[in-house]
Amino acid sequence: SAVISQKPSRDICQRGTSLTIQCQVDSQVTMMFWYRQQPGQSLTLIATANQGSEATYESGFVIDKFPISRPNLTFSTLTVSNMSPEDSSIYLCSVSGTMGGTQYFGPGTRLLVL
Amino acid sequence: AQSVTQLGSHVSVSEGALVLLRCNYSSSVPPYLFWYVQYPNQGLQLLLKYTTGATLVKGINGFEAEFKKSETSFHLTKPSAHMSDAAEYFCAVTSLGDTGRRALTFGSGTRLQVQP
Numbered sequence: 001s002a003v004i005s006q007k008p009s010r011d012i013c014q015r016g017t018s019l020t021i022q023c024q025v026d027s028q029v030t031m032m033f034w035y036r037q038q039p040g041q042s043l044t045l046i047a048t049a050n051q052g053s054e055a056t057y058e059s060g061f062v063i064d065k066f067p068i069s070r071p072n073l074t075f076s077t078l079t080v081s082n083m084s085p086e087d088s089s090i091y092l093c094s095v096s097g098t099m100g101g102t103q104y105f106g107p108g109t110r111l112l113v114l
Numbered sequence: 115a116q117s118v119t120q121l122g123s124h125v126s127v128s129e130g131a132l133v134l135l136r137c138n139y140s141s142s143v144p145p146y147l148f149w150y151v152q153y154p155n156q157g158l159q160l161l162l163k164y165t166t167g168a169t170l171v172k173g174i175n176g177f178e179a180e181f182k183k184s185e186t187s188f189h190l191t192k193p194s195a196h197m198s199d200a201a202e203y204f205c206a207v208t209s210l211g212d213t214g215r216r217a218l219t220f221g222s223g224t225r226l227q228v229q230p
Binding site: 001004033041042043044045048092094099100101102103104105106107108110 | 150160209
């Protein structure tokens with residue numbers, strides 16, 4: 001399985017600011033995804049990061065709030081914009097060889113918004 | 115549409131006892147099913163998966179799960195619990211959509227406690 005790293009591992013931010021989270025994979029992968037895990041909750045898919053084109057967002061998530069980049073097959077970023085305390089969550093990157101295939105997860109970024 | 119139901123948000127067992135974590139899925143087409151484990155302050159680790167073939171699948175750390183189509187279930191078991199098994203466990207499903215396989219849908223999770 002791929003080795004996935006995320007930066008930062010955790011952060012404390014002020015409301016109204018933005019944070020960009022990086023996801024780096026040690027090998028080229030077809031699919032990259034971003035999930036949110038709110039405190040005590042399960043994982044919710046934010047979007048599929050598409051290489052060289054706009055991300056595909058799930059219902060309830062919009063590009064203005066969660067802009068995503070994927071410049072190549074090993075790297076993606078998720079920005080949480082204009083943050084509020086409700087954005088306090090763990091944000092996880094995952095990768096897969098195929099849509100619907102086995103997904104492997106990064107360690108997550110723990111975000112607290114004050 | 116696909117969905118996953120995990121019965122029991124918290125399960126507590128004694129060390130050495132049987133672990134049974136329940137997962138039921140909904141899918142109109144053959145599913146692919148997964149169990150992930152999340153240890154405190156860590157990401158998700160794949161325990162095991164079912165795609166096709168043998169319905170009893172074995173995973174890491176002595177866990178196994180059985181796909182039962184008639185019951186739409188994929189329960190996770192381990193014969194003897196260890197203290198190190200204490201974690202959050204997530205069941206997930208993917209199935210065919212109009213454009214191919216969908217992204218994973220996760221259940222709400224089950225927190226396993228192991229008592230000494």
